[in-house]
Amino acid sequence: MIAWSALGIEFVVSLVAAGGVVAVFALGLRLLAVGAPAEARAAAERVGADGPGAVDQAELPLTHPRPPWASLAACLCFALVIAAVLYGIYLIIPQFHQ
Amino acid sequence: MDALAIVILVVVLGLVFDFTNGFHDTANAMATSVATGALRPRVAVLISAALNLVGAFLSTEVAATVSNGIVKEGQGGIQITPVMIFAGLVGAIMWNLATWYLGLPSSSTHALFGGLIGAAIIGSGWGAVDWFNVLSKIALPALFAPLVAGTVALVATYAAYMITRRATSRGAERGFRYGQTVSASLVSLAHGTNDAQKTMGVITLTFIAAGLQKAGTGPQFWVILACALAIAAGTYSGGWRIMRTVGKRITEVTPPQGFAAETSSAATILVSSHLGFPLSTTQVTTGAIVGSGLGKKLASVRWATFGRMALAWLITVPAAALVAAVATLIVKTGAIGTVIVVVAAVAGMAAFWMLSRRHPVSHETVNVDEDVLAGRREPVSVGEPK
Numbered sequence: 338m339i340a341w342s343a344l345g346i347e348f349v350v351s352l353v354a355a356g357g358v359v360a361v362f363a364l365g366l367r368l369l370a371v372g373a374p375a376e377a378r379a380a381a382e383r384v385g386a387d388g389p390g391a392v393d394q395a396e397l398p399l400t401h402p403r404p405p406w407a408s409l410a411a412c413l414c415f416a417l418v419i420a421a422v423l424y425g426i427y428l429i430i431p432q433f434h435q
Numbered sequence: 436m437d438a439l440a441i442v443i444l445v446v447v448l449g450l451v452f453d454f455t456n457g458f459h460d461t462a463n464a465m466a467t468s469v470a471t472g473a474l475r476p477r478v479a480v481l482i483s484a485a486l487n488l489v490g491a492f493l494s495t496e497v498a499a500t501v502s503n504g505i506v507k508e509g510q511g512g513i514q515i516t517p518v519m520i521f522a523g524l525v526g527a528i529m530w531n532l533a534t535w536y537l538g539l540p541s542s543s544t545h546a547l548f549g550g551l552i553g554a555a556i557i558g559s560g561w562g563a564v565d566w567f568n569v570l571s572k573i574a575l576p577a578l579f580a581p582l583v584a585g586t587v588a589l590v591a592t593y594a595a596y597m598i599t600r601r602a603t604s605r606g607a608e609r610g611f612r613y614g615q616t617v618s619a620s621l622v623s624l625a626h627g628t629n630d631a632q633k634t635m636g637v638i639t640l641t642f643i644a645a646g647l648q649k650a651g652t653g654p655q656f657w658v659i660l661a662c663a664l665a666i667a668a669g670t671y672s673g674g675w676r677i678m679r680t681v682g683k684r685i686t687e688v689t690p691p692q693g694f695a696a697e698t699s700s701a702a703t704i705l706v707s708s709h710l711g712f713p714l715s716t717t718q719v720t721t722g723a724i725v726g727s728g729l730g731k732k733l734a735s736v737r738w739a740t741f742g743r744m745a746l747a748w749l750i751t752v753p754a755a756a757l758v759a760a761v762a763t764l765i766v767k768t769g770a771i772g773t774v775i776v777v778v779a780a781v782a783g784m785a786a787f788w789m790l791s792r793r794h795p796v797s798h799e800t801v802n803v804d805e806d807v808l809a810g811r812r813e814p815v816s817v818g819e820p821k
Contacts, residue, residue, distance in 0.1 A: 343712045344579060347703075350710065352587045355702035359591035359695050363598035366610040370599075422617055428705045429625045431494050 358421045365414030371407035437770075438645055441517045444777065445641045448524040450665040451784075453634040455531040456543040457487065457669020460630065462678040463540070463700070463720040464622040467693035469801055470682030473612035474619075476673070476798035482616075483623040484671035490627020491635075491663030495654055501640050504568045505548050506555040513563045517641045518766055519554035521773075524637070525780045526550030526759030530751060532787040538676040538684075538796070539747040542715040544633065545573055549755030556756070557763040569752070572713075577748050580703075580714040581722025588699035588723035592730025595691040611690035618697035623670075625704050626716055631666040635659060675796040681721060683802060684740045686728030696720070696727040718748060 427433045465479040474482070500508045501515050508515050527546040534541040555563040599607040635654040642648035648655070654662075682688055688696070700720045707714040721744060728736035762780075765772040 340712050343710050344583075347706050347710045347712050348583050348586070351583060351699070351703040351706045352590060354706060355587045355591050355695075355699040356594060358702070359698050360594040360598060362610075362614050362694070362698075363595045363607075363691075366607045367599050369606055369610070418614070422621065425621050425701060425705055426624070428709060429490075429493075429621065429628055431496070431628070 354421070358418055361414045362418045365411045365418065368407045368411035368414065369403070372403045438517065441521055441773070442641055442645045442647065444773075445517055445521050445524065446638055448521060448528065448780075449634045449638045449641075450661055452524050452528050452531070452543075452547065452637075453631065453662050453665035454669035454672075455528055455535070456630050456634070457484075457666040458672050458674035459531050459535055459540070459543050459669075459677060460626055460717065461670045461674045462681040463716050464619045464626060464697075466678045466682035466720075467688045467696055467724065468612075468615055468619045469678060470688040471612060471615065471690045471693045473615045473690065473693065476675075476678075476801050479619075480671050480673050480798070482620060484667040486620055486623035487627035487631065487670045488663050488667035490624045490629075491631030491666060492659065494628035494632050495635060495659050496632070501637055502548060502551045502555075503572065505565060505572060506551055506563055507565050513555065513559040515551070515555065515640075515644070516558065517644055519551065519558050519763065520637060520641055520644075522554040522557075522759045522762035522766055522776070523547065523550030523755075525762045525776060526553055526755040526757070528780065529758045529783055530755040532784060533754075534747055534751075535674060535676055536787050536791055537743075537747075538680040539744055540677050540681055540717045540721055541744075541747045541751045542577075542717045543630065544715060545577070545748070545751045546755045547633065547637075548573060549752035550759040552752065553756030553759030554763045557760045557767075573752060576712065576714050577718055579712075580718035581725065581745075583707075583714070584699055584703045584719040584722035585726030585729070587703055588696045588726030589730040591695035591699050592692050592727040595695045596731060599691065608690045611694040615690060615694040615697050618694065618701050621701040622697060622704065622716070622720065625701070625708075627663075627666065629708070629716070631662045634662045634665070638662070673798060673801075675798060675801045676791070679796055679801050680740065680744075681724060685721070685724050685737060686731075686735050688724065688727070689731070692724075692727035692731055695730065696723040699723040699726065 461480055461483055465474070465483050468474040469476050469479050501520065502508060506515060507513060524547070527543070527550040530541070530546045530549065531543055552564050552569070595611070599611075635658055638658050639648065639652075639654040642655075643650050643652075686692070697720075700716075700723045703714065703719050703723070704716055707719075721741075725736055725741055762776045765776050
């Protein structure tokens with residue numbers, strides 16, 4: 338028998354797992370950048386000022402210190418991703434789940 | 436032909452196959468990390484080799500059948516003889532080397548199955564092959580693997596770009612490079628637990644068939660060690676030709692894409708091996724890279740490259756089967772036939788190696804297009820396309 342339902346479940350679970358991990362990790366990176374020049378530029382663009390152009394964002398100093406809520410939320414995101422990685426290792430190593 | 440001689444040949448060819456399996460599949464885990472500069476090429480293959488070595492020791496449970504039900508083995512079916520396994524390995528190795536020379540990622544598992552199918556058809560007739568299992572375990576997964584992984588990676592890439600404002604957030608590029616390294620390592624470890632075990636199974640089942648080992652017992656320690664070392668050595672040797680295709684020629688992989696693609700591959704491989712619809716690692720990772728190209732910008736996938744790969748996937752099984760069938764025909768003529776096949780196989784391996792020296796690809800040139808090397812085109816920087 339061709340396991341169509343297994344394939345369907347597989348697709349949904351892969352999508353949720355990969356999409357979730359990538360989104361949460363990206364969110365963590367985004368939160369770390371709160372207060373960074375990109376933010377200031379985005380704010381400036383909203384009021385119609387010119388952006389700084391093609392400047393490597395990583396080279397610029399933070400214009401504002403990162404607010405504590407952003408640091409905390411970023412840590413939470415990375416903790417979730419680390420948990421997902423550990424679960425992945427658990428699934429790979431047969432000795433752990435037999 | 437002396438039975439022991441065939442067993443020794445199977446062991447040697449099994450380890451050669453394991454080695455080609457290693458360098459064929461380095462690209463699966465590491466091509467995107469090398470392409471984005473997350474890891475230096477030599478470091479990438481070292482990590483991948485170490486994890487394949489560890490993985491090989493973690494999972495040593497030998498499958499009950501060589502062909503996973505594709506050839507009707509055992510009760511009511513045919514007996515897979517060491518001669519068939521020998522011919523099957525010759526077919527698989529030749530196809531792996533041909534696709535490596537052309538820089539095409541193709542499934543080593545499918546090559547091995549193809550070789551066994553060819554040997555079984557010549558050895559016992561068309562009825563020896565379970566064609567329904569060929570359809571459900573090779574053909575359909577080959578169709579679904581890139582579709583599933585590609586869609587997952589497309590969504591993941593889109594999410595990564597949206598959340599980090601097209602990766603312009605401070606530190607985003609670097610962060611994605613770190614993340615990508617971890618995902619790629621998971622893919623390598625999963626690969627080691629799956630693929631080294633296949634060769635261990637082939638060698639162990641040959642010992643059992645030849646009466647050298649009791650049925651139902653696991654692989655001997657030296658078999659585990661030899662297989663683990665062979666796949667790790669193969670992985671370390673790099674397979675740069677395939678890595679260049681996967682990392683550079685499907686799409687220009689950027690760190691967010693690389694992270695999304697590798698994470699999607701890792702998730703799809705893990706989920707598929709635990710939910711009962713196993714998918715080929717090669718086809719999953721390639722599909723994920725295509726998906727990550729689509730997730731960024733529809734036009735940035737080079738469909739011609741993907742088309743060549745898809746064609747290679749389609750003909751992997753028949754091509755390996757054809758070589759194995761011819762090998763079986765020659766071996767059947769007796770001891771001289773076996774010697775002819777061994778000589779032809781060694782000559783074939785040497786020929787592909789010689790051919791590859793004419794246009795070598797190494798860890799130094801893995802990220803450079805050959806048009807640039809030949810001076811036909813200016814190098815293009817790897818950064819964000821405007």
